[in-house]
Amino acid sequence: MSLNEFKDVLISSQKYWMIYLILIIVLGLSTVRYTNITHPHFEITTLLIVAVLGILCIVYYFMHDSDNELYKVAFIVILCFGIITAIIVPICDVSDETEHLARTELTSRGVIIPHWTGEDLGVDRAYNVTSPHKPVVYNKGAGFESIRALNYLTVSLGKTVYHTKYDTAKIDYTPTILVSAFEQNPFYGYIPQALGMALAKLLDLNLIWMLWLGRIFNLVFYAGVISLAIKKTPVLKMPLLAVACIPISIYQAASLSIDSMIIGLAILAIAYFLYLYKAKPNSLGVREVVIFSALCLILGLCKLPYLAFIFLLLLIPFDNFEKGKKIIPYMLLCIAIVGIIGVMWSRYSEPTLMHSWRARLKYIDPTGQMNYIMSHPTFIGKFFGQIFTYNLAKTMYGTFNFFGAAKIPHYADSYHLIVATLLGFLASILLAYPKSIKFNKKTRLGVLFVVLIIYVGTCFIQLLTWASVGKLNLGLSTRYFVPLFAMFPIIGTFRIGRLEQIKDKYDKYAIVFIIAFMAVMILSFATKYY
Numbered sequence: 001m002s003l004n005e006f007k008d009v010l011i012s013s014q015k016y017w018m019i020y021l022i023l024i025i026v027l028g029l030s031t032v033r034y035t036n037i038t039h040p041h042f043e044i045t046t047l048l049i050v051a052v053l054g055i056l057c058i059v060y061y062f063m064h065d066s067d068n069e070l071y072k073v074a075f076i077v078i079l080c081f082g083i084i085t086a087i088i089v090p091i092c093d094v095s096d097e098t099e100h101l102a103r104t105e106l107t108s109r110g111v112i113i114p115h116w117t118g119e120d121l122g123v124d125r126a127y128n129v130t131s132p133h134k135p136v137v138y139n140k141g142a143g144f145e146s147i148r149a150l151n152y153l154t155v156s157l158g159k160t161v162y163h164t165k166y167d168t169a170k171i172d173y174t175p176t177i178l179v180s181a182f183e184q185n186p187f188y189g190y191i192p193q194a195l196g197m198a199l200a201k202l203l204d205l206n207l208i209w210m211l212w213l214g215r216i217f218n219l220v221f222y223a224g225v226i227s228l229a230i231k232k233t234p235v236l237k238m239p240l241l242a243v244a245c246i247p248i249s250i251y252q253a254a255s256l257s258i259d260s261m262i263i264g265l266a267i268l269a270i271a272y273f274l275y276l277y278k279a280k281p282n283s284l285g286v287r288e289v290v291i292f293s294a295l296c297l298i299l300g301l302c303k304l305p306y307l308a309f310i311f312l313l314l315l316i317p318f319d320n321f322e323k324g325k326k327i328i329p330y331m332l333l334c335i336a337i338v339g340i341i342g343v344m345w346s347r348y349s350e351p352t353l354m355h356s357w358r359a360r361l362k363y364i365d366p367t368g369q370m371n372y373i374m375s376h377p378t379f380i381g382k383f384f385g386q387i388f389t390y391n392l393a394k395t396m397y398g399t400f401n402f403f404g405a406a407k408i409p410h411y412a413d414s415y416h417l418i419v420a421t422l423l424g425f426l427a428s429i430l431l432a433y434p435k436s437i438k439f440n441k442k443t444r445l446g447v448l449f450v451v452l453i454i455y456v457g458t459c460f461i462q463l464l465t466w467a468s469v470g471k472l473n474l475g476l477s478t479r480y481f482v483p484l485f486a487m488f489p490i491i492g493t494f495r496i497g498r499l500e501q502i503k504d505k506y507d508k509y510a511i512v513f514i515i516a517f518m519a520v521m522i523l524s525f526a527t528k529y530y
Helices: 003-012 014-029 034-038 041-063 067-088 097-108 149-154 187-202 208-232 237-245 247-253 259-278 286-302 304-315 324-352 366-375 377-387 390-400 416-431 441-465 497-501 503-529
Strands: 143-147 175-178
Touching: 003 014, 003 041, 014 041, 014 416, 014 503, 041 067, 041 503, 067 208, 067 237, 067 247, 067 503, 097 143, 097 149, 097 187, 097 208, 143 149, 149 175, 149 208, 187 208, 187 259, 208 237, 208 247, 208 259, 237 247, 237 259, 237 416, 237 503, 247 259, 247 390, 247 503, 259 286, 259 304, 286 304, 286 324, 304 324, 304 441, 366 377, 366 441, 377 390, 377 441, 390 416, 390 503, 416 503
Parallel strands: none
Antiparallel strands: 143 175
16 A cells, blocks of 8 residues: 555545544543642553554554454454553453463473472472462472563562563573362463563573564454454444454453463354354255364363364254255264263362462362252252342453452452443443344353353352352452353344444444553553552
């Protein structure tokens, strides 16, 4: 594109990027504190960067203003704002990132199944139960063999590169023992991060690049998966992009967390389901059933409740398959295989939780919790009451809270104006988005059933593996449920006739808000940490 053509697009999109600038200034100001006013240099610089970057992304969208090219915009937008997030977020600050760091390092050395070594040190020596989020580092004893470089990163938890002396240190390969490494997670969930960390080692970069390149490679993988999902789905492209780009999604994608792969694969699975659902009659075969089943399996092994996605197979119109209703046995076989593998993986992964700091928390007792539930039937009623009221509200608030379930001051963000605006936008894009497809009652109820299985199943697992016996401190986080937001437009939406007629304009405003919320997230980190 020539300079003159760029100017023309810049001018034609002026109204939209002006709205973007107003949004980031107004919402960004809501994050400002007194210390930001007295020392505003970093904050102003960040504002200028995201302002220019956002305008360029909006112009890029107008250059590719069609559903067929939205996947290109998705990749660029996620990459641009995600890379800044990966660098600006403090060291190991994302939830459980110290443990994801350990597993990433093991994977970067080709360790597929982490090996637990040494004798158990006991609760008092192995872990400080009064400070469960304190970094855990061993030089001897029980745990997983890693390298001393990780010690320097974990002790810098929550600090920026301006507040630690270790960021410029060289990578120390001295063997050491770390207590936790997410042994229960499948190795492929850490391949992108491990490639980035391996590159940092290969190039003999400073210590901080082990973290930064791991985060960036994870982000690139996420951007690629989301781009593929947007390209594959024939409908609901903008709602899927919106869910993929809400702040909590980008926050996790730009970290070492396996949640990046969970969210990305889940959105891809939903996109593939929509592709199968919208397919022409007699155009599908067993191959598509196997592909979708494999996708559900690799997703579900990362987070077991998401194995329930396999039931979406039964909601695809049988007329879309060459075999018609004869495809049902193949579907049932795939569901059975996925279910059996899921059960086998659960039996393997459950004991590995003992090789973690979580096993050393005195209040966790799955057997005791089950016995309590059996002897107190009313407790299960209280459980359902809480997860569909308090926990559900907290999940919604966590779309911009990043660690909404915690009471730790370090993570306790209260950005009420931003959250209210974000939830309003999500309601409009997920519940009132103009779409050219109608889902029948069977499909809507079926998808709702899958959502409930995943939501309730996740909450119940937390009840057994995190909450105190007889208590409902579930430790839930919004990141567990992000993909479920993407299923709301299928379950049911409000049809507003006027919106159906202005879909193109609706999409333009949507992309402005999507980019604005990512920019405001970065501004909130600048005002909070710098």
